[in-house]
Amino acid sequence: QQQVKQSPQSLIVQKGGISIINCAYENTAFDYFPWYQQFPGKGPALLIAIRPDVSEKKEGRFTISFNKSAKQFSLHIMDSQPGDSATYFCAASKNSNYQLIWGAGTKLIIKP
């Protein structure tokens, strides 16, 4: 019940296309859902995060869509660029617990 399942494991998208990465969780107590971006040789860095009081959050070309009833959330990258090529991790946590439960990661490659 503590798991966060992330898919796909890898994704190749043409430049200008939409990249979509999905995550699902079981624990209904989770109330914080961040996405982290990791470039080779670097540590993960927060990209965007959402709390369950909203169904969507947009920051530039990056959007989180959240479906509370389905216990799913997804990251959409619009107009994908080669510079977006990285590994993306979803995560979840409970407000009372500072530990993030991490997805397995998605390696995204944007082809020019």
Place this chain on the structure above:
Amino acid sequence: DAGVIQSPRHEVTEMGQEVTLRCKPISGHDYLFWYRQTMMRGLELLIYFNNNVPIDDSGMPEDRFSAKMPNASFSTLKIQPSEPRDSAVYFCASSLSYRGGTDTQYFGPGTRLTVL
């Protein structure tokens, strides 16, 4: 702010040797996390501290692993004795408790450990 600082950035050692990884969190942050990342197992939380006190070390793989946080600006992760299967990238991250809840974790650049 310089961000989370880790040292060394790369460590190559032989099986059986002691390895010490170091971390300086962002000033003022009250949470510190140690992670291990491998291709096979992804990102694993090893242990985390709040105000220098270990809160959850259930992710520490074996007694060969130990972590300390003697003060708010320094933490170590020690492996003794090291084994080839410990080869991984070890990350330190810190965060600031936010209105009693979770907030952004800021990761360091990592230490790439190779045990021969």
